[in-house]
Amino acid sequence: MAYLVAEAGLSPQKILSMTFTNKAAREMVQRAETLLGDVVERSGTIPRHWIGTFHANCARMLRTHARLLHYTPNFTITDMDDRLKIIKELIALHGYRHLDKTGRVKEEISHAKNNFLDAEDLARMAAAKGDPAYLELSELYRAYNSYLLKNNTMDFDDLIVNMVKLLYLDEEVRSFWQQRFDYIMVDEFQDTNKSQYLLLKMLMRPGGVNLTMVGDDDQSIYAFRGANVENILRFERDFPSARMIVLGINYRSTPAIIEAAYHLIGHNKERHTKDVKAHNPEGELITYFDSLDAREEAELIAAEIFENRISRQVPYHDQAVLCRTNTQMRTFEEVFREKSIPYKLIGGYSFFDRKEIKDVLSYLKLIHNPSDNLSFLRTINFPKRGIGPKTMEDVMKAAVAHNLSFFDAV
Structure with missing residues (x-):
């Protein structure tokens, strides 16, 4: 460039x-x-x-061509948490009996969009499978997209x-x-x-x-x-x-790591063959161990960290543990606390997933896009204004009857 x-x-x-x-x-x-x-x-x-x-x-x-898709240029973008809420609301509204796991449904809709499949494609697949859950999924997919359009919002896959x-x-x-x-x-x-x-x-x-x-x-x-x-x-x-x-020189890893990695991936038949060499000199060999459970794994790693600190003078902050999922971190935290090993957790709860941050963002979204009903529902009682479920039900019915956003109905 x-x-x-x-x-x-x-x-x-x-x-x-x-x-x-x-x-x-x-x-x-x-x-x-x-x-x-x-x-x-x-x-x-x-x-x-x-x-x-x-x-x-x-x-x-x-945003340059939004009106061609019946959106306005100031359309908002729905995050993952709000997508789940929309799906849950639609499942309850339409009484779908075969769609009980909201998170799984969200993944299926995202998978369909990533593969450029529309509701009609899913309906044809449902008919071929004879699967009532898949048929409900195709109907929900259509309802979900209609909801987004009516609220002038898109999810990330829609972009x-x-x-x-x-x-x-x-x-x-x-x-x-x-x-x-x-x-x-x-x-x-x-x-x-x-x-x-x-x-x-x-x-x-x-x-x-x-x-x-x-x-x-x-x-x-x-x-x-x-x-x-x-x-x-x-x-x-x-x-x-x-x-x-082909960039055949690896500047990050040692020969031992490169050799082990390519020996393993070489079993994959669907790949481009490459001859990659390490630029770095020989390093330590890879240590492998197979633990009985998560607790033993954490204790073995804690012992290795402590040994590095005492015998090899490696500071704690120069040692890292990589986990495949966030849930695995809890066992390590428990063991490290027991053994007084200081640690810093990275990749935990997201700042933008905190309730107070999402509430503020919903206010900003509503200011930018008054048709965003989801942001309206999140902000209408924050802070508390004494607006009860019956009042909100009347507002929502009036909005539907007159084809208005909740904000305009109020």
Whole structure:
């Protein structure tokens, strides 16, 4: 990117850079600004760059064309917690008897959107399976999308799905965005799902866009989130003129770790073969042990940490324990407390999931989008105003009867 701007004279507005996390996007911006010192010095920043996550870039595009999808440009974005509340409310409202696990239903809806499936697709699948739960899921999916549209809000999956729909259905929109970018760059390509892959293909201007994907099929670990490793495996088939460049030097790990990792992943038949060497010198061998239960595992690791501290003079703050899930941390906390080993827990309860923060955000959402009924319900009695369930029921009935938002009905 820096080369294209500084050496080739390309405008940053003509380069679309996609990644998966806000942290990665911020790092990309910082690195680009460091490399583009002269450009940044003249303008203060990279002028109107398009560096961001898939969701952020799509949200930015969608606000330009929101009315084509019957949204307003100030649509809000529903978070995970609110999605669960909407689904729970709809299950109760429609009396679905086969959909009892709200979290699982949310995952199924997200999976459908990640694979670019609509309610009709799910209905056909339900008919083929003869599964009443799947039929209810297809009906709930339709009701859920209608709820979001009526409340002028989208969930995170919609940001990509709706942009793909616009590009597919509206030739003028498709032409606008295809002409906008000359270069498209994607980081962590192995983590893309079907909807994201379709988005990239729809943004490609026939014969006129340079597409660069950076990824490693051996690092595809997010299938449970909808990632499809087949996207990177078939890339050369979909783009025959593509050239693959293998980065064969690993600058992070030791030879022992590289050898063990590739010996293990080598059993995977669906992958690109690579010859990767470590730049670092030989390090310690990997120690492996098999514990009987979580308690024994935590005690063994605690003993190792203590031994490192006493015998090898390794400070506690230079030692880390990585857990696959947050629930595993509790056993480690118990053992560390018992053995007086100081620790700092990272990745626990999110600041933005706290009730008081969500309440404040709901006020801001309601100010921005008065049609957001979910934010209205969250704020109407915070702080307490003496508005009871019967009053709220009357407000909701009046809103439905007159096709108003709850806010307007009040």
